Amino acid sequence: MKVDGKHFRSIWRERDGWSVGAIDQRRLPHEFVIARLTSCEDAAVAIRDMLVRGAPLIGATAAYGMALAMREDASDAGLTRAYDTLVVARPTAINLKWALDEMRRTLAPIDPVERAEAAYARADEIVEQDVEINRGIAANGLKLIEAIGSKKPGEVVNVLTHCNAGWLATVDWGTATAPIYLAHERGIKVHVWVDETRPRNQGASLTAWELGHHGVPHTVIPDNTGGHLMQHGMVDLAIVGTDRVAANGDVCNKIGTYLKALAAHDNNVPFYVALPSPTIDFAVHDGIRDIPIEQRSGVEVTDMTGRTADGRLETVRVVPEGSPVANYAFDVTPARLVSGLITERGVLKPDRASLAAAFPERIAAAAE
Numbered sequence: 430m431k432v433d434g435k436h437f438r439s440i441w442r443e444r445d446g447w448s449v450g451a452i453d454q455r456r457l458p459h460e461f462v463i464a465r466l467t468s469c470e471d472a473a474v475a476i477r478d479m480l481v482r483g484a485p486l487i488g489a490t491a492a493y494g495m496a497l498a499m500r501e502d503a504s505d506a507g508l509t510r511a512y513d514t515l516v517v518a519r520p521t522a523i524n525l526k527w528a529l530d531e532m533r534r535t536l537a538p539i540d541p542v543e544r545a546e547a548a549y550a551r552a553d554e555i556v557e558q559d560v561e562i563n564r565g566i567a568a569n570g571l572k573l574i575e576a577i578g579s580k581k582p583g584e585v586v587n588v589l590t591h592c593n594a595g596w597l598a599t600v601d602w603g604t605a606t607a608p609i610y611l612a613h614e615r616g617i618k619v620h621v622w623v624d625e626t627r628p629r630n631q632g633a634s635l636t637a638w639e640l641g642h643h644g645v646p647h648t649v650i651p652d653n654t655g656g657h658l659m660q661h662g663m664v665d666l667a668i669v670g671t672d673r674v675a676a677n678g679d680v681c682n683k684i685g686t687y688l689k690a691l692a693a694h695d696n697n698v699p700f701y702v703a704l705p706s707p708t709i710d711f712a713v714h715d716g717i718r719d720i721p722i723e724q725r726s727g728v729e730v731t732d733m734t735g736r737t738a739d740g741r742l743e744t745v746r747v748v749p750e751g752s753p754v755a756n757y758a759f760d761v762t763p764a765r766l767v768s769g770l771i772t773e774r775g776v777l778k779p780d781r782a783s784l785a786a787a788f789p790e791r792i793a794a795a796a797e
């Protein structure tokens with residue numbers, strides 16, 4: 430998608446052919462900085478410290494992390510070490526493990542002297558596949574936006590989203606934003622309510638930034654506003670992303686998603702979840718019970734960083750000294766509150782039978 434009129438992806442192989450470039454998302458929206466990753470450790474730190482974030486991008490970064498590792502040590506021990514280093518970088522998004530399993534499946538059977546080249550080739554494929562998948566999500570989600578638009582000709586279709594499931598969270602296009610970008614390209618009048626998404630403000634700082642650069646009309650709202658907007662008919666549909674979908678259709682996403690789903694349910698607002706198939710975890714049968722929820726530093730709750738009126742970046746404390754804080758990064762929305770799952774293979778019911786029928790090969794892989 431576009432930054433100052435120029436097309437960017439969130440991650441890429443640099444011109445040297447081996448190092449990896451990525452947008453440093455910790456610096457947005459204040460500064461546009463490109464980071465260069467040159468080792469497996471760099472990739473692990475980039476994921477852990479959220480230089481890169483968003484489930485599909487975490488997977489893509491891990492894939493390149495394996496490739497960087499293979500340049501240094503392509504032995505069986507090196508392969509295991511790289512896998513073990515990367516897989517613990519963040520706990521909730523299953524795309525991390527999915528990408529690492531894909532890489533290991535490709536690399537383990539081949540001669541170590543061929544592993545580095547094969548690793549880059551497979552990582553490139555994972556990256557390209559992410560873009561293709563998101564194009565599929567865009568096409569399938571577009572039909573939902575078109576259907577709403579056809580019921581109110583000439584009027585704006587209002588979509589609410591939470592966190593950042595935009596192109597910055599993937600390689601390009603995004604998941605939740607993919608149908609929105611396509612609708613915008615097709616000339617459908619679309620407007621996005623962007624939840625600020627405390628405590629890290631991925632909505633206010635990332636989703637608003639990318640929609641703004643791409644020219645999509647949007648409004649940033651405090652996290653608690655969505656219910657009010659829904660009660661007053663100001664939200665036509667909600668589309669969010671996800672870090673892991675359980676086999677039963679339960680959806681794990683950024684903290685606060687569950688409350689939006691409850692409000693949507695109470696107000697008959699369709700609540701859709703957009704996901705690429707690598708986000709499905711057929712090994713988890715009950716999302717609420719079994720998906721690990723990351724708990725992050727309390728500093729994300731106590732402190733906020735922003736630009737002062739005279740242009741300096743400053744961090745201030747907004748919680749009294751001594752007050753304990755809790756920082757659960759994700760929650761799980763039960764399948765019964767989800768209207769549908771927008772995937773690259775169509776809009777599915779959030780249940781095991783529908784997921785299994787659409788992605789039988791993933792069930793086979795989970796059973797391995």
Ligand SMILES: CSC[C@@H](O)[C@@H](O)C(=O)COP(=O)(O)O
Nearest residue numbers: 482483484594598604670671683
């Ligand atoms: C297409 S990204 C889907 C999710 O990864 C996204 O909604 C989200 O919750 C990201 O959380 P983050 O903690 O910023 O990595």
